[in-house]
Amino acid sequence: MNLTLRIWRQKGPEDKGRMVTYQVDDVSPDMSFLEMLDVLNERLILAGDEPVAFDHDCREGICGACGMVINGNAHGPQKMTTACQLHMRHFADGETIDIEPWRARAFPVVKDLVVNRGSLDKIIAAGGYITAPTGSAPEAHSTPVAKANADAAFESAACIGCGACVAACPNGSGMLFTAAKVTQLSLLPQGQPERFTRVIGMVDAHDEAGFGGCTNAGECTAVCPKGIPLNTIGRLNRDYLKATAKRGDNTPGS
Amino acid sequence: MAVTGIILVLFLIAHMLGNLKIFTGATSFDHYAHWLREIGAPLLPGVWFLWILRTALVVSVVGHIWAATTLALRARAARPVRYAHRKPVQGSYAARTMRWGGVIILLFVIYHLLDLTTGTLNPVGDPSRPYANVVADFAPKRWYVTLFYTLSVVAVGFHLRHGVFSALRSLGQQTPRGERRARVVALVLAVGLCVGYLVVPFAVLTGLVS
Structure with missing residues (x-):
């Protein structure tokens, strides 16, 4: 050719x-x-x-x-x-x-074609983790997870953080990435302690990094190499609404 | 965006149901229009309810436009260097025409208020005879009014096709099954409202209502 x-x-x-x-x-x-x-x-x-x-x-x-x-x-x-x-x-x-x-x-x-995707790391640093103690892996059956939640969490966890969602979004928004990281943890029992501080922290970090706002256009999910579904953004929105309604109860030290 | 949008959609549904009363005849339609001005009486004197409703609608419209402008400005700022080669958005036509569609709808609403609320641009323009105003408005020789009305209503339809789904998503619709349902609700509302609004001018145009 x-x-x-x-x-x-x-x-x-x-x-x-x-x-x-x-x-x-x-x-x-x-x-x-x-x-x-x-x-x-x-x-x-x-x-x-x-x-x-x-x-x-x-x-x-x-x-x-x-x-x-x-x-x-x-x-x-x-x-x-x-x-x-x-x-x-x-x-x-x-x-x-x-x-x-x-x-x-x-x-x-x-x-040339190399961009600095450090702002995705900043979003992760703002809440994309759990505070489970490290050490040897716990017995898998000790914490039951509903099959539907396990599947949906796994689907979100497939995100490789490449940034294609941002590149394709007509608004330059990184919401599919943020939503994938938020829902992957909020669907599992291990992610519950920080569930509501996480979503607020990650969305704030997203906005501060200069990403645009999501308008549910769906372009992100069309190009996502891992097929992260658009409804993860709905999961993020629901957690965000709940978190803003009860923010005072969850902010550490308040 | 979602909350103000839903308030406006609820208004659109009520407004369409009111419009359809045109098929019950001039007396009934005029009576309904006069009643609209006095809802809540005698608890609320005169046109108080009307002005409360109008205030709520204006607040919703301004809030909706403010939110849309913020999003548009953020989108512009988020991509300072544009793509040399950019495919049109693969999402729906409705999703990518939200902003310009919204501007068209705003211009139409201004015209619509001057036409059928104040009567300034209406050939009859008599606030006490709304039925006559409507019939005069969509007379066959004023085909351009009907054309503009049709295009605007279709623009509203497209706006709702994406808007209703997007509002439900913003308010926390989160499952794939719910997404399919939300898209069906959006489509049914968009088509239903389009048809409901368009039967009136076309009934006048074809002489069904005269």
């Missing part, structure tokens, strides 16, 4: 950045999208040019490191698939492909 790539190049956070066109020939349809970028980078290095920077780690679709907007789609055209698991057979020979980084104020560009 021969492809024309239009890639966002930006030297650093202060650089203005621009789309640059590259021609990549002899691409195998069996390559992953990132392998195709590797081929381009090897040729750029041999030609003495700066390679295109992009985030990647496991290349198995489970770490959440990779992510780029491909032809206007976060993680590309294939549903429930990260960019690293996307194969070139989904593109046509001679196609022009636009590749851009996640665009959000909360995700400043570090270089």
